[in-house]
Amino acid sequence: MPDTRINELVRMWINGWIVSRGSSDPIDEPWGWTIDVGQAKHVARHVLPEPCEADVRKIVAATSAPGTWLKVFAEEEVVLPWVGPGWRNDVAGFLMTCPLAAARPEVPAGYTLTHWTRGGVSRVLVRTPEGHFAARGQIAHAGSYAVVDQVETAVEHRRKGLGGLVMRTLQSIAYETGARTGLLVGTPEGQALYDSLGWITHAPMTSLWYEPSDSAA
Template sequence: MITDNVSNDLVEKWLKGWSLSRKLPLPVKYKSGFKVEVGEEQQKTRYVFSTITHDFIELSKQINEPWIYLKVCASSHEVRKQIPEKWIIQPPGYMMCCFGPMKNPEINLCEGYWLEYEKYHSTTVCKIIAENGEQASTGRIVLVDGVAVYDRIITEEKHRRKGLASFLMQELEKTASAQGISNSFLVATEQGKALYESKGWKLYSPYTSIVIPGI
């Protein structure tokens, strides 16, 4: 399923979850989109839009400062046609959704690893720790306004192909299920997209990011 009309309400919920996950200020409305002050050296601010609007296009013309990101639920092809050449399109992102239980039977954590939890704000962090004490895999889920937002699902290179990410997703889902929440969203990279699709997630919308990089 790919929707042609991503709602501002959904984008606001997802972005609120993303901000809570990363301990950032909550998004504020900016004209037809939203703004988050990220405060990092290579991502100062992000503006997020549910579709390519006049406001999005005007921002792309007005901004000349590096490391301010514009993000929109649209394909890179659509975006490229309407923005100045100074902007660099980033690797593709995919807004994905899962309504109801994920696919695949319950799996066990493979031998030599254990699970730890951390909680802050509305966020639950699951961490899979290896025998030597290093963090092998981690992921976050934020429950906000009736939606479960998954974020920063990462498995370190040498711990991949052991089912850790699948186990992690399973554990995160239990947090949402315990609160009766079954509408889930995330933005995936190209690499992560295949994992989520294997677990029953569907592509909801392409998600394109653009930035003027620093010198």
């Protein structure tokens, strides 16, 4: 059964994502939202929470700028036939939520954890005693919602509980600032971690960007 709250959840995710990335406010479109990101390889993105083929094809036909992204909340096998040459398929995503709670996660032996908040974004950094990078993540505050973003663990430090440490710390920080629901779009790899931490999957997301062959050359 489809989740009737997808449109609302995607809008809340956007509210936090634009704070996390420092992008423009979203522009309302008949099919969703457009966001100016302002990076060379990520100029803008179109977000479609409840896509239909006609809308996607219309956006694709009107796109000529490399670095334009599509975030379409539907399965890849549904969306990919709607786009043509020049559109590259990124890693699939999953829209997920979790009720937030206060926690004091234990830092595994051999690591240190620091965190700070600036501009509505809280960041967590895990390092070795020598100061080497081990893991990180950030969470953007958007009222009663908070959006987790850019969670990463260095390859040599995976399977040591650092991803869970980062997530629990971020969730606790957000809870203490008044947020009660966490939101994220996770990769298939991250989904397993988030599942184990009590996150619920609501919808798949297909991620595409425009890079015509002449631009790639």
